[in-house]
Amino acid sequence: MVNGSVYRHVLADIVTGVTPDITDARPLQLRIADEIRAQIETGRLPPGIQLPTLDELAEQYECSLAASRKAVDLLKQQGLVVSRQGRGNFVRQRASARRHGIERYAKSRWRGDAGQAILVAEGESQGYAVDQILRELGEVPAPPVVAGKFGLTPGTPVWVRRRTTLIDGRPNQLADSFYELDVVAGTRIQRQDTGPGGGFARLEEAGHVLAEISEEWSVRMPTTPEGTTLGLPAGTPVIDLTRTTYTATGRAVEVMLAVLAGDMTEFAYRFPIPE
Amino acid sequence: MVNGSVYRHVLADIVTGVTPDITDARPLQLRIADEIRAQIETGRLPPGIQLPTLDELAEQYECSLAASRKAVDLLKQQGLVVSRQGRGNFVRQRASARRHGIERYAKSRWRGDAGQAILVAEGESQGYAVDQILRELGEVPAPPVVAGKFGLTPGTPVWVRRRTTLIDGRPNQLADSFYELDVVAGTRIQRQDTGPGGGFARLEEAGHVLAEISEEWSVRMPTTPEGTTLGLPAGTPVIDLTRTTYTATGRAVEVMLAVLAGDMTEFAYRFPIPE
DNA sequence: TAGTGGTCTAGACCACTAG
């Protein structure tokens, strides 16, 4: 607003001598961002369309390039806009969301020769191509959360399967499953391919009657490496999920720690109202 | 990196003639942000402590003010840092999270003369002071999602109670409950104070046997007004929750659309593995 | 009043994309 600026939004104040109204008193970058957001929400700028370039916005709003850039940055942080270097800024397309319901754990899905691993079955039932990449397989010291669920002291060696799930080719989940060593000894959970029905089927074969699942989750912004690994656009939160599987005797036999891409995920739970 | 810059991180490249390694090749703002993040994660910069000022960072990393500011901006977007104008930038304190479990719907909590509204009971059982502000009470056209749950055509008049929940004085939830008109006719759900046990108790009194709850949610970044209303620090996502309450006959009698502050919320579900 | 973060201008060069 200074430095010999000749921009109209400043001159207007000087020339008219009018105290700008509340809207105009807000920072310029916010006003620009709000106007663009309004156009997105009303559909005047539909998903996938290119925004005016930063240069055009600067000209249109009679401000500097840095100001128009900052306005678009705000929209990126809110997940409304994505930018592709060298091409432009675009109204974000809503990613295809995978729906996670209780029914994805149904025994009928993973039992039997045609059984599928949970992660695969839940994707395919919704028409998504699902892939898994095994990132790590072996013994590690139990992280505190895992140790707590198993009733172990942190650091006790446990078995881990770390994998990245891809949905329609895009990574959407980092999922690390932990098991106590005696539970997986001699099972295919220690092999790369767990076989039909995945880990759940192997646990049942080993004599553990799976009965209950506990899911606990919270939400946060990704760290830089997580954002890179999951290919998250700016302004995309992640979900921290801890899933614990219990046997009929109440023993925790698997703990899964997962980080899910927030823009590809919906959860659904339906349950009776407790007494 | 140009314009007659005399910063050492540039000169180093020129003087040594060495291609910088991968770490150094990354943008300066990212490297600064990463170094600070590492200090936060290792505990060298514990929660609540003030970061070096932007001027100090600029001097320390021998860069411009704008670059150090941008680095701190990145950390704010990741929810690791909050800034207070005129005071400084601070390592973020983890907000006290309210845990939402299935048991918060237990009939024993809202039945009887001492019954509490769900929103209040779930907070108090965890030692939080919970307040509610009623923002709107009356008839509105049914939003599409709500109409879908009730089996109405969108726009049909329905009853709404819009309220803001505060936990320990901080707003953490915008919760709008919708009802079909014939369901609330003549009940205290149309009054400001719904009475002991809240809406659930009134529905049961009116002859609806509440049986099941469906919760569906997804995650996103807040809009500017939501961020302001909920007092969200930068880098805080929100949770979109749709809760539908069904009677024993399968009728949807209440639909609640809520927006929850992501930094104050944990969810927990425990359920039997379906056949 | 001094210090700190917030907004903004002005302008350079780099990295990537498309024709």
Next chain:
DNA sequence: TAGTGGTCTAGACCACTAT
């Protein structure tokens, strides 16, 4: 090669906080 977003410097003034 032209166009677009990304990074960065340099410096001004404003808004808020503490002393």
